[in-house]
Amino acid sequence: MDKLVIHGGLPLHGTVRASGAKNAALPILIATLLAPGEHVLDNVPELADVSLTLSLLGRIGCPSLVPDDGGSRVRLDTWRIAFSEAPYDVVRKMRASVLALGPLLARQGQARVSLPGGCAIGVRPVDQHLKGLEALGCRFELSGGYVNGRVDHLRGGEVRFDMPTVTGTENVMMAAVLADGVSVLHNAAREPEVVDLARFLRAMGARIEGEGTDTITVDGVPALRPTRTPYSIMPDRIEAGTYLVAGAITGGAVTVERAPVHALAPVLDALRAAGCEVSADGVGPDGAGRIHLRREGPLAPVSIETQPHPGFPTDMQAQWMALMSLAEGDSVIRETIFENRFMHAAELMRMGARIEPDRDRAVVRGVRRLEGATVMATDLRASASLVLAGLAAHGSTEMLRLYHLDRGYERLEAKLAALGARVRRVPDDVRVVRVVEPDEDRAAG
Numbered sequence: 069m070d071k072l073v074i075h076g077g078l079p080l081h082g083t084v085r086a087s088g089a090k091n092a093a094l095p096i097l098i099a100t101l102l103a104p105g106e107h108v109l110d111n112v113p114e115l116a117d118v119s120l121t122l123s124l125l126g127r128i129g130c131p132s133l134v135p136d137d138g139g140s141r142v143r144l145d146t147w148r149i150a151f152s153e154a155p156y157d158v159v160r161k162m163r164a165s166v167l168a169l170g171p172l173l174a175r176q177g178q179a180r181v182s183l184p185g186g187c188a189i190g191v192r193p194v195d196q197h198l199k200g201l202e203a204l205g206c207r208f209e210l211s212g213g214y215v216n217g218r219v220d221h222l223r224g225g226e227v228r229f230d231m232p233t234v235t236g237t238e239n240v241m242m243a244a245v246l247a248d249g250v251s252v253l254h255n256a257a258r259e260p261e262v263v264d265l266a267r268f269l270r271a272m273g274a275r276i277e278g279e280g281t282d283t284i285t286v287d288g289v290p291a292l293r294p295t296r297t298p299y300s301i302m303p304d305r306i307e308a309g310t311y312l313v314a315g316a317i318t319g320g321a322v323t324v325e326r327a328p329v330h331a332l333a334p335v336l337d338a339l340r341a342a343g344c345e346v347s348a349d350g351v352g353p354d355g356a357g358r359i360h361l362r363r364e365g366p367l368a369p370v371s372i373e374t375q376p377h378p379g380f381p382t383d384m385q386a387q388w389m390a391l392m393s394l395a396e397g398d399s400v401i402r403e404t405i406f407e408n409r410f411m412h413a414a415e416l417m418r419m420g421a422r423i424e425p426d427r428d429r430a431v432v433r434g435v436r437r438l439e440g441a442t443v444m445a446t447d448l449r450a451s452a453s454l455v456l457a458g459l460a461a462h463g464s465t466e467m468l469r470l471y472h473l474d475r476g477y478e479r480l481e482a483k484l485a486a487l488g489a490r491v492r493r494v495p496d497d498v499r500v501v502r503v504v505e506p507d508e509d510r511a512a513g
């Protein structure tokens with residue numbers, strides 16, 4: 069297994085380009101199941117989770133063609149569905165596989181999807197997905213760790229989610245596009261990735277309104293067709309935000325190109341409050357543009373509370389904690405989305421951070437410097453926060469369990485190197501007896 073070695077303490081300077089968004093690419097790839105035919109998608113990031121999604125589609129009977137030159141265009145053939153199943157060995161590695169439920173039920177009238185169970189960042193049930201699909205006429209039974217779903221007549225229905233759920237909203241929206249009649253999704257997730265999925269579905273002929281608000285209306289159509297022109301996945305706001313924090317934490321100047329400027333507003337506001345100069349230009353009609361960040365003065369402490377979009381994203385909370393551990397003063401970080409998402413705190417403390425986690429709150433008492441250490445990644449965004457801390461720390465940091473990062477950050481070392489960071493991926497050749505922990509390969513993304 070590889071590890072990442074970071075020699076910290078260098079201010080980062082330069083420009084990187086945001087890749088396609090993981091959390092938009094996964095549902096959009098799966099949504100191709102709704103329209104039999106050949107699909108072409110652009111700006112698909114090269115990530116472990118994307119490969120897993122393509123292998124899931126392959127298992128269902130839909131082969132894909134991925135360029136071997138590092139390009140981002142993916143071709144998929146969804147003419148034939150051979151198996152309506154997302155098996156345990158895929159779902160346990162990637163929770164997002166549960167997104168196959170809605171499209172399979174809509175196209176095949178049946179689906180068998182392994183229950184994802186818990187993961188490193190919490191229990192994360194799928195009751196809202198099932199409740200929403202039931203409102204459209206689907207029936208479920210649970211057996212042997214699987215959800216077995218059937219529907220004879222998929223019909224429009226009224227769904228009121230108990231909380232805004234991103235993949236829950238996506239799953240129900242994907243089924244509703246082929247239902248007979250109108251569906252209304254209340255308390256829907258407003259995340260930009262939900263909006264990107266709605267746009268893709270519309271490009272295939274779906275009738276959807278209200279995406280980006282908490283009420284989405286879907287008027288079902290009898291059939292969808294693949295888009296005529298390649299659909300380009302939106303850029304990744306969390307990846308872009310992570311590089312901006314890299315500039316901030318090292319006291320450098322970073323530009324992120326093709327960044328989703330509006331989708332990042334809460335993070336940009338927090339960075340400004342922390343004393344960074346932040347500006348954007350070249351914003352196109354798709355909302356993507358260049359974001360410039362520079363920090364010269366001290367870092368001011370800024371408390372944040374994670375909230376569904378348009379609040380501060382939970383997927384930036386760990387990175388924010390790394391940044392605040394070097395602020396001049398105390399801040400409070402409150403995590404309201406997931407109940408177990410402070411596991412990076414203990415690793416940051418091993419690097420000299422002073423953090424007092426208590427249930428859903430953590431008080432971060434800024435320190436003057438962090439020291440490099442060997443640290444262990446526990447989930448994707450926790451890994452990102454440790455990389456950021458390593459970039460700012462004195463000495464070198466070794467981060468183990470690099471595979472978490474490969475799930476969500478495309479060519480991370482190359483992009484950091486382009487900003488002047490000294491970071492290397494090396495095989496972890498230390499011979500250890502490997503203790504398999506229960507959560508180790510549970511997927512968090």
Ligand code: EPU
Binds near residue numbers: 261405
């Ligand atoms: N929830 C339920 N029941 C449900 C669904 C959700 O109780 O049926 C709860 C969850 O336990 C959580 C809250 O609702 O407390 C919100 O979870 P949500 O369903 O929105 O999360 P998700 O759809 O499983 C997506 C992203 C996550 C991101 C969250 C929140 C994808 C593939 N994953 O997960 O991304 O943190 O939304 O924005 O879109 C990551 O990229 O690192 C990652 C974890």
